[in-house]
Amino acid sequence: MTDKLTAKDFATSQEVRWCPGCGDYAILKSVQKALAENGADPSNTAFVSGIGCAARFPYYVNTYGFHTIHGRAPAIATGLKLAKPDLDVWVVTGDGDSMSIGGNHMMHALRRNVGLKILLFNNEIYGLTKGQFSPTSRIGTKSPSSPKGSVDTPVSPGQFAMGCGARFFARGVDTDKVGMSDVLHQAHAFIGTSLVEIFQNCIVYNEDVFANFTERRNAANTQLHLKHGEPMLFGEDNGSGISFNQDTWSLEVVDASTSADEVLVHDEGNAIVARMLIDLHLPVALGVIYRQPAVSYEDSFYGHHPSRMERKKSVRDFIKGPSSWTVK
């Protein structure tokens, strides 16, 4: 690449077919921009997806793309990453694709720490199949398959990831360009599996389900943008902070002006605080919540392979087995 690429260079000729106003458009733009800014090589980048609205993503990014089957993208991407460990492999998935039908593959990609950038578009609903409640839908979600409200306890992608031994978990909001940009850069740079949960607004089947913390006018008071090494401050003029209540063993909001020394400083490597941040309802924790680097699966795989997958010998060297004899 001699000329620096722009976001437009990562767009394809394909007409984007999401519903007008879908949060996916904003995510697509953020990803294309991040790829350009990070100097990604389109020839050396692949997007793998499963099934769902989010899974159409690869058709709209001018890199290699594989639109696979429901829930299996992490497994296919794992095989691809093993075959091409230097390839930049992204997985695009939704809440049904990753937390329901594909939960098992998500679990194992995370615990192996395969070098995949996984973008989980969470809209708490099955969009492409016309609006049934999903594994992340809140109890009482009314939908065509739950007319009186769903009774299932929702799964928390963040807690799921932590339980699986994930090494990188971050969150963003679809329309928050600044926050998404930061999270995508961090996720891209991470070696191993980086899981990014993106709160994505489905305007047709689950509109404004995240409005209580995504509305711009009140965002300062409802969003906690985490930065490693910096105090957990939010609100107008950073007037509020997060502290640890030693009586209840939980996080709580404190007045930053009077209790400045109680405000926690964000440590990405702290798994216990990360779990508490994931469960924080208001403000909602965004940015890189947890990062604890470890050797990636592909590095371990090649490192343990006696010839790093190269053919060092011929079948001729093995074909005789432990003993052979000659018939004349």
Added chain:
Amino acid sequence: MNKNNDVESIVIRLAGDSGDGIQLMGSQFAVSTALAGADFATFPDYPAEIRAPIGTTFGVSAYQINLGGGPITTPGDAPEVLVAFNPAALKVSLPMLDKGALVVINNDTFTDRNLAKAGYDSDPREDGTLNDYQVVAADISHLNLETVKEFGLSKSEGGRCKNFYALGMLLWMFGRELGPVEEWIKRRLARSPIMRDANVKALHAGHAFGETAELSANLAQINLPMAEMEPGEYRSITGAEALALGIAAAGELADRQVMFCSYPITPASPLLHRLAHLAELGVGTFQAEDEIASICAAIGASYGGMIGVTSSSGPGIALKTEAMGLAVSAELPLVIVNWQRGGPSTGLPTKTEQSDLYQAVYGRNADTPIPVLSASTSGECFDMASEATRIALRHMTPVILLADGYLSNAAEPWRIPDISHYDPIITNPVPDNDDSAQRKAFTRDPKTHGRAWVTPGMPGLMHRIGGLEKDIESGHISYDPANHQRMTDLRTAKVDAVADFIGEQAIEHGPDSGDLVVVGWGSTYGPIYQATRKTDTSFIHLRHLNPLPRNLGKLLARFDKVLVPEMNDGQLTTLLRASLSVEPVPFNKVTGQPFLIRELVDKIESLRGASS
């Protein structure tokens, strides 16, 4: 059986508890047999339980071997020598023997308790049960423990040497050298010198016992002729070993690395174990979280330019079905090995069957044709692995290779091929023109309909593939009705085109027309081969099941009757009826045991009798 017998071939069955080391003893005996130049075929027959309750009939593990001047193609119908380590093993095996067979029993295990566990009301040694047989009752447990006493082992550790004691006896009976087995023990137990020395001593003591017992008991030395085999270098091989080497060879012939992705399942796991030892041939093994993930990872590896291979048994193959459709739609190469076992559901995990033919040929949603091959013998698994890979890469399609539980474990002598005589496996080149990357990726060879294998990382060839229907030329998503018709036709034509490359169906032996032909596929090759030789009947054995060889219909039409023996409920019969308009006579056996030669001979003779 008389002393110092000269016989053409002999069938030996070793049977005992699943913890007695029967399989180890059997496979070591097979190796010594091979080194002595005899032809042989083996049949490991073991329970699904790893260590079933001791002394029970359902916990009996057996290893049958047929050896002699050959050609030997089956493990034999009726054992002529039985070594029974306990009453349960005797109980299970005795009905298989013909009168006059030699029965070696381990006297020490014939206690009241063990007799009761085996379901004997009285002692078979005394109640006349064994009157029709020659019996050698030896105190194998006791003699063995006395032998290894000096090593200070516990009773259970010392007891574990008894399979080598018994092996020593067997090796004496057949005049085999102890050297190779002794070397094997020394290698295998290099890290535990006491057990190593104890086992070696047990082996020698068993051999010495044979010499001594010759004077006092019925134990006789048996002289077998050398097999008349084609000149060349041979080794003993199981289907799992041959298939592993074949997959590695395919990688070498195609100059691509191999990524083998699988999930543990009986009886497929030995292939994973064998391949894990062939890493230096550019082979990677990935044990996935489940069957679906294993085929998906293999597809991902193929997408990335390696040869993706997955393997399982029927229940696992069922789980892989949706992903096979993806590989068909995305036109990616993939090799899927099915080690068939008895079903339905969990069925008979360790017993053999060939009942997944419908599943392989038809078992997917929509019109999703996939080429299907099968291996006939353990050694043939080698060639079929490279043949499956060749088809997968040439036509850019998943290919199913059917093997079965019997082939996985059965050993036979195998003439070691020289792979420098094999044709290289060619992949379709990326077109050198001004088309868009998307079109280049979907440029297909007019003869094979295989598309170019464009893989991520290739500069400037970024394109999108997937499971949605795509335009036949541009490869973009297309819901156009006429295009779907064309794509469906293309997928059918692609699998049909495989028949242009596989050659004509040959006859194994016998005339190419007449009153009767026997048609087989898979591991029934051995017994059908023998039965048709004995009865001078024509024999056709299929390796390509989808598509069938082009001349097969004409060939079968030259016979009045077509007999199809199968270890299923008539699946090839249905396939031939549907594809070739023939009306075969089915002959089906689903006991989890291979066909006996005499069962087939009887069937052939009854068909001949009925028509004359």
